Amino acid sequence: MVRLDAFGRIRFMSVILLFILLCVFIVQNLPQSENDIQSTKSLVVADEKLMKPIEIEENIEKGKKSTKLTASEKLLKPIKIDKKIEKGKKCFQTPKDFHVDDIEFFADILNAEIQPNPERSIFFHETSCFKNEMINMTARQACAVESAAKLNPNRTIFILFASPTGFTTNQSEMPITEALKSYPNIHFRNVDFETYSAGTPVEDFHHSGKLFRSSYLVSHMSDYLRYLSLFRYGGLYFDLDVVVQQNLDELPPNFSGVQDSAVVAVGAMGFQQNPIAHMILELCLKDFAVNHRGYVWGSSGPAVLTRVLKKICREKSIQKMTPSKCWGFDVLPRKNLYAIHYSNWKHFFNKKLTNETLEQTSKSPVVHLWNKLSIVERIKKSEKRTAYEVIAMKHCPKVFEASGTYF
Template sequence: MYKPRVKWIFLLLLSLLVFSWCLMYGSSMSRTDVRYCFMNTFSTVPSISSSPQKQYQTQNKLTDGPHLLEDVMLAEPKPNASGRSIIFHETSCPHEKLRSSMQYISSAPLNMMDLTAREACAIESAALHNPSFSVFVLFASPAYRDYNNTPPVMEAILSYTNVHLRNLNLWTYAAGTPMYQWLKDGKLFSSSYVLSHVSDFLRYLTLWRWGGTYLDMDVVVLRSLDKLPPNYTGAESSTYLAAGVMNFAPDGFGHEIAEKCLLDFLLNFDGTDWGNNGPGVITRVMNDVCKTNNIELMMESKRCMGFHVMPREAFYAIPWMKWEYFFEAQYLTETLDLLRDSYVAHVWNKHSKQRRIKVGANAAYGILAERHCPKVYAAAGEYF
């Protein structure tokens, strides 16, 4: 009479075991798969521990058809030691590469160089208002360019001689830095917000490696950044600094702050918290440097040993809770008024990316784009 119960218990335990195994296998596969986003599809998939330099040489053997963009570590010009560079990162993962990786296929469709009109607008506005700065766009997922078929918005930004498009190999880029061993260990790729945290990882690594100005790709630059002092970030609220606009000098105190940010990133990385590894890093570091967590006090002259905490109006005059102000005509006058003293308008892509805006619409984002990225706006088509 107990045999059916024993059999049922056995089947239940077996089911639980299979389910647990599937979860562990799926999680492991997911961590492995995401790495394919940042590997070249024409090469044999490299292991994390292989030589980054060798990986790049293998990738760069392609001679016909689309050409792999040059690697930022090998090409000239590079972000320069004067700190007069503005740097963007493109860290999205093409779906074709991820689908191919799920089947363990090492040859997926090429990731052709492309940007949305809004991303291209950020780049054009930076180049337009800062002609004496070099503007770099670094693609973390290896990108190819077809010189006979360049998308119109890419043609628009490439018409600026100070814009440079480069590939960035994660492992090459991190080699020789405090981040390399941590990257090899793979913790980054198990994050719940892996692409966002790759972006966080790269912004601090870039500022440590080169110095200069880092910008998010969901901004419109409204004026020259030339007169801003070196070493700054911006307040987002009364309690947090933001990481969407940051400048560190390439040496001296700026480099010291960059190193503090790297060490904080490594020590406090949390893959389950979206903001911990971006704004959380610069906020914690400046709390320590300024000896206060009061943002108002941080803005006082000399409080932060020469590091400048810019007021919210400088880069984040429209808070994320009001992101719709950029898209609705009823807020046009108020939005432009709030931005009158701003260097950058931040449109909060995390919240606004699904909101389409018709070219010619009487909304703040369209007005700003027409003024500050005119070539991209003209090339955007029906919607921006």
């Protein structure tokens, strides 16, 4: 036997210790299963994507500067994607052979016998999720539709529902619904997002499921549909919190309106069905797909049209946008469509300001009531009227009468 001196024994023990440590390291770092391997790959891919800062326009209405989200802030997002998509799709996608007793569903917009007449149609969209599949419009929403139908009998009015909706067959309809059904130019339609998006610039975006992940799904669905309907048919689009006060034939063929110094609003828009207008809408849809941020409320509505117009007009100032600069598109002054600024929405409900508010809005073809802010303000009918009541009595009389004690 070879005897080692003290120095040799130390070297020998060091080699043995290093060998043991190497074995332990290898064992600890070996994947335990195929799932571990896939998880590791997923984390690497997610991390590579999330390491790139995301530039967003947060609340463009208030003119805030862009904000960067770090990778760590978004790291857990992929874990929740599938459940969130399925939750969104459950409400807004119609299963095959879908049937509910006592409900006669509205025809699909693409398959209905009466189709939108290009440039002569007016669109409203209801993107709420109706759990019982029965139409359930508020008096104020119905007022918007009646006012458009009453003052524009030569146009077809289409109310598009994002979730499967219909009339009940076993009982009388709500008085408000009956009021709308009395107009022959009002048509109720459902939308199948799969077919409605097909063949458009947002077809791939729709299949990605990004829209259904939105934290503001109802609002973003409304933004999405307005551009898509106008891209398909041309015509006019209005939010459901407006009242139409005039025949709309005098409006420019391609238009939207100034909301404030920083934003071109999209609560009232018109587009012809011609190549130039179609190209503007195509740019809007592409911008929507690229810049949609489901966690930012204002990322997909006015922000889209404002960005597109700044590009095609080559003009940063909204006040300097003219048809000659903007491919024939008119950006109307605030007095035309948004005479009462959203910061003054209470003027419509203040009886002391009735005459002043009526005077301010008297020449506006459309009045915007800012439902996002005013929805909590109920009006109890009385002899002394608010401006909103006076406007509604004149332009949506059937709905106003059917609404009962409150409007």
